[in-house]
Amino acid sequence: MKSSLVFLLALVLPAVRAQVPHWGPCPEPAVQSSFTLKQFMGRWFEIAKLPAQFEKGRCIETNFTLKTDNSIRVVSSEILKGELRKIEGTGVIEDMKNPAKMGISYSYVLPYSPYWILSTDYVNSALVYSCTDVLRLFHVDFAWILSRTRTLPDATIEKAREVFTSNNIDVSRMIPSRQQGCDKTL
Numbered sequence: 545m546k547s548s549l550v551f552l553l554a555l556v557l558p559a560v561r562a563q564v565p566h567w568g569p570c571p572e573p574a575v576q577s578s579f580t581l582k583q584f585m586g587r588w589f590e591i592a593k594l595p596a597q598f599e600k601g602r603c604i605e606t607n608f609t610l611k612t613d614n615s616i617r618v619v620s621s622e623i624l625k626g627e628l629r630k631i632e633g634t635g636v637i638e639d640m641k642n643p644a645k646m647g648i649s650y651s652y653v654l655p656y657s658p659y660w661i662l663s664t665d666y667v668n669s670a671l672v673y674s675c676t677d678v679l680r681l682f683h684v685d686f687a688w689i690l691s692r693t694r695t696l697p698d699a700t701i702e703k704a705r706e707v708f709t710s711n712n713i714d715v716s717r718m719i720p721s722r723q724q725g726c727d728k729t730l
C-alpha cells in the first residue's frame with residue numbers, strides 16, 4: 545500500500561511541478577453542446593498546448609477509436625530522440641448527459657483525468673481542457689488545440705486562445721507543438 549502510494553506520487557508530482565499551479569478551484573468552462581462522440585473519433589494532431597511534462601516530443605498526435613463496449617481506445621504518439629513512441633489509454637464518458645466531458649486514463653493505476661471538449665467542428669479543430677483540483681486550494685491544468693491536419697491558420701489559433709481566455713483559462717504560456725518533418729520515415 546505504502547509503496548504504491550509512493551509510486552503514484554512519483555508519477556503525479558513531476559507533472560504537477562511542470563505546471564504553474566493556479567490558486568483556487570478549477571474554472572468551469574462551457575463545453576461543446578450536443579457533442580457527438582462518433583464524429584470526434586479518428587486522428588487529431590496537436591497544434592499548441594500548455595506545456596506538459598509528459599509530452600516533450602514532436603509530431604504529437606492522438607487516434608481515438610470507439611470500442612464495442614462504448615469506451616474509447618486512445619493511442620497517442622510522438623517522436624522523441626528519433627524514435628516513435630506510443631502510449632495507449634482508455635477514454636470514457638462518465639455522464640451521458642455531459643458527453644463532451646470525457647475522462648482518459650493511460651494506466652490502470654491512475655484515475656481518469658478530465659478530458660473536456662470545449663469546442664469542436666469535428667472536421668478542422670478541437671479545443672480540449674483538463675483540470676484537476678488539489679484540495680480546492682489550487683488547480684493544475686492542461687489545454688490543447690487539436691487539428692485534423694498538421695497546421696491550422698493563425699486566425700483559428702487566435703480564436704481558440706480567445707475561447708480559452710473567455711472561459712477563465714490562462715493560456716499565456718501556451719506553446720506551439722512541432723509538426724514539421726513528421727511524414728517522412730524515421
Ligand SMILES: *[C@@H]1O[C@H](CO)[C@@H](O)[C@H](O)[C@H]1NC(C)=O
Pocket residue numbers: 587607608609
Ligand atoms: C487509428 O486506429 C484505428 C483502430 O485501431 C486504426 O484502424 C487506424 O489505422 C488508426 N489510424 C492511424 C492514423 O493511426
